[in-house]
Amino acid sequence: MRPSAHTAVLLALAVAAPVGAQRVPGRDLLDLPLGTLADAPTLAASDVVLWNPAMIMVPAPHLGRVGFAAVQTPPDLGASAVGIMVSGALPRDLAAALSVVRAGVTGLARTESTPETALGDIPYNTTMASLALARRNERVTVGLAVRFRQGTVDVERRGAVGIDGGVLGDSLFGLPIRGAMSTFLWRPANGDDEETAYSGALDGTVYRLDSLVEVRTGYSLLMVERRTTEHYAFVGATGRRWEARIGLARHESSGESEWFLRLGTGLQYGRYHIGVAREGGRDELGGIYQFTLGTLIR
Numbered sequence: 241m242r243p244s245a246h247t248a249v250l251l252a253l254a255v256a257a258p259v260g261a262q263r264v265p266g267r268d269l270l271d272l273p274l275g276t277l278a279d280a281p282t283l284a285a286s287d288v289v290l291w292n293p294a295m296i297m298v299p300a301p302h303l304g305r306v307g308f309a310a311v312q313t314p315p316d317l318g319a320s321a322v323g324i325m326v327s328g329a330l331p332r333d334l335a336a337a338l339s340v341v342r343a344g345v346t347g348l349a350r351t352e353s354t355p356e357t358a359l360g361d362i363p364y365n366t367t368m369a370s371l372a373l374a375r376r377n378e379r380v381t382v383g384l385a386v387r388f389r390q391g392t393v394d395v396e397r398r399g400a401v402g403i404d405g406g407v408l409g410d411s412l413f414g415l416p417i418r419g420a421m422s423t424f425l426w427r428p429a430n431g432d433d434e435e436t437a438y439s440g441a442l443d444g445t446v447y448r449l450d451s452l453v454e455v456r457t458g459y460s461l462l463m464v465e466r467r468t469t470e471h472y473a474f475v476g477a478t479g480r481r482w483e484a485r486i487g488l489a490r491h492e493s494s495g496e497s498e499w500f501l502r503l504g505t506g507l508q509y510g511r512y513h514i515g516v517a518r519e520g521g522r523d524e525l526g527g528i529y530q531f532t533l534g535t536l537i538r
Contacts, residue, residue: 263398263434264366264389264390264391264398264399264400264434265364265366265391265392265393265396265397265398266343266344266364266365266366266389266391266392266393267366267391267425267434267435269319269321269343269344269345269364269365269366270321270341270343270366270368270389270424270425271464271468272311272313272319272320272321272343272528273311273502273517273519273528273530274288274290274309274310274311274321274323274341274343274530275287275288275289275290275307275309275323275530275532276291276504276517276530277483277485277504277505277506277515277516277517277530277532278474278476278485278486278487278502278503278504278517278519279474279476279485279504280420280439280441280443280458280459280460280472280474281422281424281437281439281441281460281462282295282406282420282421282422282439282440282441282460282462283295283408283418283420283441283443283458283460285297286307286309286506286513286515286532286534287305287307287308287309287325287513287515287532287533287534288307288308288309288323288324288325288339288341288532288534289307289325289327289337289339289372290323290339290341290370290424291406291422291424291437291439292383292406292408292420292422292439293337293370293372293373293374293383293384293385293404293405293406293422294374294381294382294383294406294407294408294420294422295374295381295383295406295408295420296325296327296335296336296337296372296374296383297329297335297374297376297381298327298328298329298335298536299536300329301538302329302511302536302537302538303328303329303537303538304326304327304328304329304536304537305325305326305327305328305534305535305536305537306324306325306326306327306534306535306537307324307325307327307532307533307534307535308322308323308324308532308533308534309322309323309324309530309531309532309533310322310323310530310531310532311528311529311530311531312528312529313528314526314527314528315526316526317345318345318346318347318348319343319344319345320343320344320346321341321342321343321344322341322342322343323339323340323341323342324339324340325337325338325339326338326339328537332375333375333376333377334373334374334375335373335374335375335376336371336372336373336374337370337371337372337373337374338369338370338371338372339369339370339372340367340368340369340370341367341368341369341370342365342366342367343365343366343367344363344364344365344366345364345365346361347361348361348362348364349361349362350362362393362394363392363393363394364392364393364394365391365392366389366390366391366392367389367390367391368387368388368389368390369387369388369389370385370386370387371385371386371387372384372385372386373385379409379410379411380407380408380409380410381407381408381409381410382405382406382407382408383405383406383407383408383422384403384404384405384406385403385404385405385406386401386402386403387401387402387403387404387425388400388401388402389402389425400427400434401427402425402426402427402434403426403428404422404423404424404425404426405422405423405426406420406421406422406423407420407421407422408420412442415444416444416445416448417442417443417444417445418442418443418444418458419440419441419442420440420441421438421439421440421441422438422439422440423436423437423438423439424436424437424438424439425437434465435464435465435466435467436464436465437462437463437464437465438462438463438465439460439461439462439463440460440461441458441459441460441461442458442459442460443456443457443458443459443474443476444456444457444458451480452479452480453477453478453479454477454478455475455476455477455478456475456476456477456478457473457474457475457476458473458474458475459471459472459473459474460472460474467493468491468492468493469491469492469493470489470490470491470492471489471490471492472487472488472489472490472502473487473488473489474486474487474488474502475487480508481507481508481509482505482506482507482508483504483505483506483508483515484504484505484506485502485503485504485505486501486502486503486504487501487502488500488501488502489501489502500519500520501519501520502517502518502519502520503517503518504516504517504518504530505517506532511535511536511537511538512533512534512535512536513532513533513534513535513536514532514533514534515530515531515532515533516529516530516531516532517529517530518530
């Protein structure tokens with residue numbers, strides 16, 4: 241789940257894409273790890289839930305949650321993303337959520353024959369709005385999200401509607417194991433133009449000290465159509481007011497692979513939650529930083 245280090249190349253490809261393909265610009269910007277805090281994407285249930293609509297459930301006895309998340313890449317990449325989410329608990333173990341995400345790249349200079357002849361920046365961004373609904377039934381939670389994404393590259397602007405689904409299972413095989421699967425940016429009418437991401441993950445408890453500390457470890461697999469595959473092994477600890485995670489990811493793309501480290505931590509103070517995370521640098525460009533802030537509504 242890494243943004244491309246060669247954003248300018250992707251931008252050129254987006255400009256050159258035929259109109260018939262109906263590809264919405266800015267898909268690679270949504271590879272940024274918004275709101276995950278070093279967790280597996282399909283298991284992430286932080287202040288802004290993006291990857292798995294089954295994770296929007298509001299913990300009892302609260303009525304809802306409001307969250308904000310941001311991601312910033314190194315200056316050489318110039319990519320960033322922000323998102324907000326409002327979720328609410330509904331009768332019959334239902335929950336609904338509305339979220340908006342905006343991601344973009346700055347500093348893509350428009351030039352003529354030489355780099356010294358600057359003609360202003362080329363706009364490259366995407367905005368996505370999602371409406372999600374989830375239902376919990378004993379040990380299984382299922383979710384569905386309807387999304388509208390619009391992207392802009394130079395003078396081209398396109399939009400499309402997508403539908404995503406997710407499922408979360410607790411206490412699998414009668415053991416303290418969770419499993420989750422989800423899609424991200426699925427567009428049935430447009431084949432693989434949207435480069436849908438398919439993800440699955442398992443994690444389980446390996447140590448518990450009463451209700452004070454729980455340690456879980458797990459593995460996730462993320463596949464993006466026509467582009468990348470990511471394997472991620474992680475371990476995390478959770479206390480009454482804190483959480484911490486560390487994981488090692490292997491990113492495979494175009495016959496090449498690399499390893500990088502993820503670190504994340506969060507603090508709960510009353511109804512408020514704050515989280516920070518760092519993802520190791522790629523191509524020696526530096527790290528990617530995350531920040532989340534949220535509050536539960538009583």
